Amino acid sequence: MEAADALPEESTFICTANRDFAAYAQEELRRLFGSVKSSVLSDREVLLVKLNTGAEEAVRKMTDSRPIFLRHVQPVQFEREGDNVGELLSAAAGFVLGSGLLAAGIKAALQVRKSEGAGGDSAPQLKEWLEELLRGSEAEFVSAGADWIVSVYVTPSGVYAGISRPEDNLSDWSGGAVRFRREEGQLSRAKFKLLEAEREFGLDLSAYRSAVDIGAAPGGWTSLLLERGLKVTAVDPAKLHPSLLKMPNLTYIRKNASEIKFRDNEFDLLVCDMSWSPKLMVQLVTGLLHALAPGGTAIITIKLMHKKPMALIKEVIASLEGSRLQVQRSKQLFHNREEITLYMIKY
Structure with a gap:
């Protein structure tokens, strides 16, 4: 066949977003690839996507673009x-063994998911079964630090499988679902958002000296920063949890952030996770930016309060960047709900 007559390259992926935000992940893919064919595998969260681009180029585009809503991808090679x-799982195991990628000395992570309505055992049980089927490869099966991720997705009508490098999946967690163990006495699930932001954005919260937490109550983010050894000024007219009030590194100001004036360059970290309107959040954050030292970090959440999140995010970022904040990453984390998280540096 002449080169000019060669069929165009295509690739297939299973793409995952937070619940109810798959349509926005799909829009991100359209902006990258133009035409996108997709079908829903799991209600409001998981899509089967066919792209008119080869797999290697598709992965490069998706990872380089750092999407906001697209949380996780896995290739479909089988x-x-x-x-x-x-029978489906055995067939998938046969594909994996036939690839030749798993061998002695190789670390592999097995990630098995199921859509609603798929029969059989639970996903963890299927994972155990798959591991037994792959024992002959002599690979070491691990939960972290893998050389290869083996992804299997079971639906009521079939199975999809693929093998990829962890960095090519946007997240090395199965489906991008980052799980933290809830601790005894934990004040709120909001703490998980900051833990995930630290991991996703490659930060080390213990490297900071002094933080201001705007809208701190009941204290989920404040508690994590205190655990990391920072001096924390928590600002909120609502009450902090009593367990925090005797912490030696805590200064608690029970006022609205708009009523406070700090010294210039007083903090090297500013965090804000308020359940208020984005417009008000921007006003409060920009009003206190004089207190964040140049080179300091800001981590804030944007509440997506209407049906046009792309436009809202663009507007908020423009307002913040006009106030000496440079956005490094914007991401809807697994622990975000109707919101995204911004990581910014003050210049």
Whole structure:
């Protein structure tokens, strides 16, 4: 066949976003690739996407673009129709073994997911079963630090499988679902958002000296910063949890942030996770930016309060960047709900 007659390259991926935000992840893909064919695998969260680009180029574009809503991708290099889960899983294992990528000395992570309505055992049980089927490869099966991720997705009508490098999946967690263990006495689930932001953005919170937490109550983010050894000024007209009030590194100001004036360059970290309107959040944050030292970090959440999140995010970022903040990353983290998280540096 002449080169001019060669068929265009295509690739298939399973793409995951936070619940109810798959449409926005799909829009991000359209902006990258133009035409995108997709179908829903799991209600409001997981899509099967066919791209008119080869797999290697598609992965490069998706990772380089650092999408906001697209949380996780896994390649589809094998698919089989059917409703017998045992046969489907065995077929997927055969594909993996036949790839030759798993061998002695290789560390592999097995990530098995199921859509609603898929029969058979639970996803963790299927993972154990898959591991047994792959024992002959002599690879070491790990939960972190893998050389390769083996992804298997089971639906009521078939199975999809692929093998990829962890960095090519946007997240090395199965489906991008970052899980933290809830601690005894933990004040709120909001703490998980800051933990995930630290991991996603490559930060080390313990490297900071002094932080201001705007809208701190009941104290989930403040508690984590105190655990990391920072001096924290928590600002909120609402009450902090009593367990924090005797912490020696805490200064608690029970006022609205708009009523306070700090010294210039007093903090090297500013965080804000308020459940208020984005416009008001921007006003409060920019009003206190004089207290953040040049080169300091800001981590804030934007509440997505209407049906045009792309436009809202663009507007908020423009306002913040006009106030000497440079956005490094914007991401809807797994622990975000109707919001995204921004990581910024003051210049």
